[in-house]
Amino acid sequence: MLLAIDCGNTNTVFSLWDGTRFVATWRTSTEWQRTADQYYVWLRTLMQFQKLEVDITDVIISSTVPRVVFNLRVFADRYFNTRPLVVGKPDCLLPVDVRVDEGTQVGPDRLVNTVAGFDLFGGDLIMVDFGTATTFDVVDTDGAYVGGVIAPGVNLSLEALHQAAAALPHVDITKPQSVVGTNTVACMQSGVFWGYVGLVREICDRIKAERAREMRVISTGGLAPLFQQSEALFDAYQEDLTMHGLTVIYKYNKEKE
Ligand SMILES: Nc1ncnc2c1ncn2[C@@H]1O[C@H](COP(=O)(O)OP(=O)(O)O)[C@@H](O)[C@H]1O
Ligand SMILES: CC(C)(COP(=O)(O)O)[C@@H](O)C(=O)NCCC(=O)O
Ligand SMILES: [K+]
Numbered sequence: 001m002l003l004a005i006d007c008g009n010t011n012t013v014f015s016l017w018d019g020t021r022f023v024a025t026w027r028t029s030t031e032w033q034r035t036a037d038q039y040y041v042w043l044r045t046l047m048q049f050q051k052l053e054v055d056i057t058d059v060i061i062s063s064t065v066p067r068v069v070f071n072l073r074v075f076a077d078r079y080f081n082t083r084p085l086v087v088g089k090p091d092c093l094l095p096v097d098v099r100v101d102e103g104t105q106v107g108p109d110r111l112v113n114t115v116a117g118f119d120l121f122g123g124d125l126i127m128v129d130f131g132t133a134t135t136f137d138v139v140d141t142d143g144a145y146v147g148g149v150i151a152p153g154v155n156l157s158l159e160a161l162h163q164a165a166a167a168l169p170h171v172d173i174t175k176p177q178s179v180v181g182t183n184t185v186a187c188m189q190s191g192v193f194w195g196y197v198g199l200v201r202e203i204c205d206r207i208k209a210e211r212a213r214e215m216r217v218i219s220t221g222g223l224a225p226l227f228q229q230s231e232a233l234f235d236a237y238q239e240d241l242t243m244h245g246l247t248v249i250y251k252y253n254k255e256k257e
Contacts, residue, residue, distance in 0.1 A: 001054045003080070004246040005072060007063035008109065009132035014043060015243045016054060017250075022243065024050055032067035036075035059084035060092075060250045062108040062242065064131075085253055087112055087246070095252045097144035109242060110137045111145055116245030117218055118143035120238065124213060126204055127241070128234065130154060130221030134196075136203055138211070149203050154223050157192050173223065175230055200233050 002017040059076040076084040087108040113127045125139040136149035181187035219234040220241035
């Protein structure tokens with residue numbers, strides 16, 4: 001059984017994959033101080049709770065936080081006696097090219113999203129991932145990652161307003177009833193929600209114009225449905241995109257062994 005770990009700047013997702021489907025998925029906050037033993041106790045408890053008696057033989061990791069990788073490697077080695085595949089490291093092969101400026105360390109999550117997108121939808125894609133940051137990954141006709149865009153995340157934008165302005169409260173994002181807010185919370189939600197709708201539309205239009213071709217826009221991440229519902233910004237929404245990409249990369253490396 002494969003354990004796939006997707007570590008973002010806010011949350012880390014663990015999924016068990018039996019070769020055809022995900023049998024379980026758990027989420028924890030990302031903390032680089034967490035030790036291998038802590039991961040194991042946490043995972044073991046959840047597996048017992050779901051009465052999952054499975055043998056984990058392989059581990060693959062994608063992490064946008066370099067510091068957590070050390071403890072996750074120890075975790076894989078100590079408890080599952082396996083050397084994990086770590087996306088972005090030279091010994092983890094990718095089924096697609098990466099065409100960016102020399103020396104650029106592309107976020108592994110963006111590489112994984114590219115692989116997943118190409119596998120599910122083919123080439124000429126814009127993958128939009130609503131994480132801590134909102135990333136746009138441009139997938140070429142042949143599946144290559146050719147760059148993209150990084151924007152502040154939805155919650156990060158709201159949090160920045162709260163942090164920087166004494167009179168602005170902590171606010172959760174929802175779709176506002178109208179553009180003109182008649183209270184502070186509504187004003188903040190409007191700024192971020194409609195600002196984001198504009199941001200996504202403008203960036204996608206400009207990418208398509210710059211590349212002079214039609215491209216499909218695929219969204220992922222917890223907040224993607226909020227924008228999809230009203231504004232039809234995306235051609236498709238794919239919930240477990242990053243996890244899917246991890247399984248594709250795992251299979252590719254197994255075949256190459
Ligand atoms: N389903 C959801 N509804 C609302 N907020 C969400 C949902 N999923 C994630 N978030 C929020 O979106 C932000 C990014 O989360 P996540 O996608 O896990 O980021 P990352 O991959 O960077 O760790 C966080 O602030 C998180 O609390
Ligand atoms: C842009 C990101 C912070 C997004 O991370 P996330 O929101 O998923 O935690 C991450 O992909 C990253 O650190 N990238 C490195 C720079 C680059 O991709 O060019
Ligand atoms: K992510």
